[in-house]
Amino acid sequence: MSSPRPFKTIGHPVRKIDGLSKCAGVTKFADDLVLPRMLFCKLLRAPIPHALIRKIDTRRAAKRPGVFAVLTGKSLPVPFGILPVSQDEHALCPDHVRFVGDPVAAVAAVDEDVAFDAMNAIRVDYEPLKEILSIEDAIQNPEPRLHDYGDDGNIHKKVSLEFGDVAKGLAGADQVFEDTMYFEGNTHLPMEQHSALAAVDPDGKLTVWSSTQTPHYVHRALAKVLEMPPARIRVIACPNGGGFGGKSDPFNHEIVVAKLALMTGRPVKVTLTREEVFYCHRGRHPVLMRVKTGVRKDGSIAAMHFKSFLDGGGYGSYGVASTYYTGALQTVTYQVPQYRFDGVRCFTNKPPCGPKRGHGTPQPRFALEVHIDKISERLGIDPAEWRLRNLQPANSLTANHLRIGSMGLGKCIEKVVRGSDWRNRFRRLPFGRGLGLACSSYLCGAGLPIYWNNMPHTGVQLKLDRGGGVCVFCGEIDIGQGSDTVLAQTVAEVLGIDPYDIRVVYGDTDLTPVDLGSYSSRVTLMMGNAAIQAAERARELLAQAAAEKFQIPVNRIVCAGGRVFDAGDPERGMTFAEAVVAAEAKYGTIGTVGSYTPPVSHGKFRGSGVGPSPAYSYSAAVVDLTVSPETGWITVNKIWVAHDVGQCINPVLVMGQVEGSVYMGLGEALMEEQVFRRDRHGVHKFPSLLEYKSLTTMEMPEVVTYIVEDPDPNGPFGAKEVGQGPLLPIMPAVANAVYDAVRVRVDEVPITPDKVLKALQSPSKRYGPTRIPEVTLPEPIRVPTPVEGGDGRAAGGEGERKKKPSGASAGVSP
Amino acid sequence: MAGSGENKTAMMRLSKFKYLAPRSVNDAAKMLADAGPTASVVAGGTDLYPNMKRRHQTPKTLIGLRRVEGMRGVSGTPEGGLRIGPMTTLTALERNATVKAAHPGLWKAVHSISTPILRNMGTLGGNICLDTRCNYYDQNYEWRRAINFCMKCDGDTCWVAPGSKVCLAVSSSDTAPLLCAIGARLHLVSATGEREIAAHELYRRDGIHFLSKRPDELLTEIVLPATNGWRSTYRKLRRREAFDFPVLGVGAWASFDGPVVKEARIFLGAVSPAPVEAAEAAKSLVGTRLEPDAVARASDLAYGPAKPVDNTDFLTRWRKEMTKVYVKGALEDLRGS
């Protein structure tokens, strides 16, 4: 990139371009939209977790005054799902319900009250099936199956990958450590309830407005299920009132309102109740894990074997990708020369799990960072020191063939260690007070798209106006993370103009080029690179026109400060608007495009689609907390967190993402859990904002944020992600701090006072799982490591990557 | 025809009702008597309206007390016994300097309720009459249908303890255990007369019929006992410092002869459908100086009457164990350590 440093906008705390609109209540979220003659939709949901539908009687509902349409699954037989390998959802269940809350029928009526009463007038006759409510249940009961596909009975997916020879590595190690850990599921809890509005125009075009993070995938799902040409469907993503990954699947309610609009010829809206948002879920998988690590005398890792068991809920969602993610990023922080991963995902009669901020990686990161804390202690090495000694080097390949570019974890550790006065305080605080350290890494977008194609992952178009205004079109959608602002700042930097002179048109499948969506921490890196390309192409046109006018070589032209001028003689120049006029006179209407495709990943084996990324962000955190030995109560006093973001695009937004990640991670560490009543047919225990506990201002401690900048060659201006990574170290740092405070191990998230107290009262001074289920795994796909000379292919040509990748990443902030 | 012509957004809505806004206590009592059992009075609305939206209650007539004269404010003197109007908002009580100075126990209980915004709306009377809570009950209609409803509303079984003949929904008022402990009195008015009862007499150990107040009676005044050498306090256990109802509340009171306890009362909130008196624990304090041994003994004795069941946040076993810790803390407050 040839923009001159120091940057004019990049790296500066520019006010978000939509900041004042949001603070004025002007920003229109999906539920704020109103169309004339609009009808209301309500979904009737299954009251039992597992059953076949014998009969649905909608006659009474249909007869009620004010009811315009009643819909059942029979009218929408085509399945859908976010991953090509898991097309297992229906807009309305045609014959089989899989969790309490699975929708079976829908009503469009003149208002919400009428729709509500009509919905309750629908009679459904169910034939109950055995309830599968846990990982154990799913493994022990291959029948009745939730789905007629998958690897084995109610096991959705089994994965086994081996890089190098782990058995040999473990045998050759000086000591072997083993831990069994559990991470309870939790959910995104965006403040905005999902909402969608559909309208059909008389000329046959369907428009769907939705609070979605992924308009492109919604577009594809609508076309598929409605069996309509995509060209007749327009999806408009509304600004999301929080997403965090919870709005990145195409949802049944989006398809249902579209169908109802087609049936009635009137606009139809649905807004989910808070209870229904808990049923959409797609949140953090509950994961049971076992990690076995062989360590040499100097503390370095000789080999690691990681096993994970995921409780997937009723549908596939992103689950195949989630499964791989529980094993993918163990290798990118510390050197692991031999590595094996086994993963098992089960179908259970609960709302489907999927991508929540960190997608599949926070659970294994928790296990790994606590495991390392224990190993360091047993070896008598300070855990900060252990990490600094064993860092995966920059510009390297990991054992599982992930290509690391910039790597600022060392700097991150040093900052939080100094900030927290770690060396004087760790293991030296009075009983009841403790410090804990943990680190993490996250990807900057998945290397492969969710569905197989050779096209770019994102596109940006620019239109330059004669008045000097620039309109930027991109399919991205701002979910609060500030992607609109990142886009405006990027274009502004290249063209040398004020970001507030730029209008961003986003998330509209008719108007904007495809961006795959706000998930996987992909937007800044991918959209940013595409925006740079589009803006440089526009700048080139302006520069050519200006150079011609001034009769100087084009390489002397500079765009900065709203002017286009001669670098050698800055007085000789024109305004940006004049340059646009000159260029338009020379070339015609000025519009340019840019796009971005990630570099080809090094791994070529089956399963290598999950893990590769153009770059990896790094974070480190120290948590200072107090534990009451009498009650087990944890009070978090302060958190220091450092994040390697490559290059800040906007430090205020970066800090907001870091602080928000810390907040969400702390909620997961201490209290958030999505749990179900096993003895009451698997109902959600408390689908409400009051009883699903999220931190209020009173629980949120002081946070000291350090921004570390280790630019990555693949990032726009060197930038890497920040929306998800900083969440990951918080849960293990809390666990490690609890140990420092009262010398007990809680090997389970959330770390609640009753668990701490139980550990304090138990002889083992530990609370956590001890067993993992017996599952027959397939023979691992064996891949020689790069050090062994591996080229990324599986040994013996087995397990080559199929044309269709099994998944990709997701999970998003905020 | 396009329906009602309003712009529509989507959300949970109230059931339909007729709204009456009496101006005097007598009018209110008469309206209540006339409207019969399908009527409900509403004070701040922060308890009733969510219940109506979840279809726990669907009163045909709502009698709003907002505009009734003489039901707001604090009068009298601490020494003579403060009198509080039930429509006094929790915020107004919290900001009342006399209440804060003379009744720190009540102030702590009030201050701990929900959030500052909800305290601007909720009233003392509303908190005293707060519906019992249970996480099999405080759910939307659809959720409750999935468990085939419960005894408290639309069903037959208490899902917390399916053998139970009574509903085990939990008394979740923060002020109730405190007012019981200090011996506050409540003034009730109906179209046919009025009476005054002790606060603890208001509550019954039945999650459905949890108030002894007749449906046609209005709570019109809360009378605090004269301050003369006693102390009171309130301790609350909950997950978060805002929003959350208690999963254990301890209201404690003691009168003193110099440093020696003359009389004591301890009431536990959120462990039963009514505030529960820990009488033995309180009795054991008489004659002591609340020295550590005495506090420890009383805390152990308070453990017995606490019988939480699995229908609130946190593990039942841990909640019960916390009784000792929280009673101990409350007694230390009384000692003034």
Next chain:
Amino acid sequence: MKTRLPRKRKVHLRIRVNGETHEVAFAPHKTLLEVLREDMGLTGTKHGCELGECGTCTVLIDGEPQLSCLVLGLECEGMDIITVEGLADGPQPHPLQQSFAELGAAQCGYCTPGILLASKALLDEDPNPPRDRIREALSGNLCRCTGYIKIYEAVELAARRLKDPKAEPSREILRGYEV
């Protein structure tokens, strides 16, 4: 298609919103939240649960923050209601709106209207609130994006700017800490 609909009885009321008196007709069982969003088109007031469990729908009623989801529209007759649409002074944003936008205290912006109004009530009462007072005053508003920190900083900046319009945030607030 059924066209016979239950008749809806409406009440006609005068409500003072953002300094203007409006005559509004609505069904008597509607909450203020519904009246604002549906009958007056003021969709700046958001909703997250409609049960008093999140604080998203906070508005000011006679200067006090209250939850519009738990107040009847008809209980608001004669009261002064301020919503987020009424915060700015003409084209000039309120200092809180300015500081929230500037410091990233509004990420997704969904809880923002409610938090702005709770903050305004706080500053009206205490022009110089310490951090703990802000924390307490905003404890009834859930935010899932920010971790609340930028919100505190924005309230503090607005408080300073109400006295000194030139007040600026610190380097740590804009660019993070250094060691």
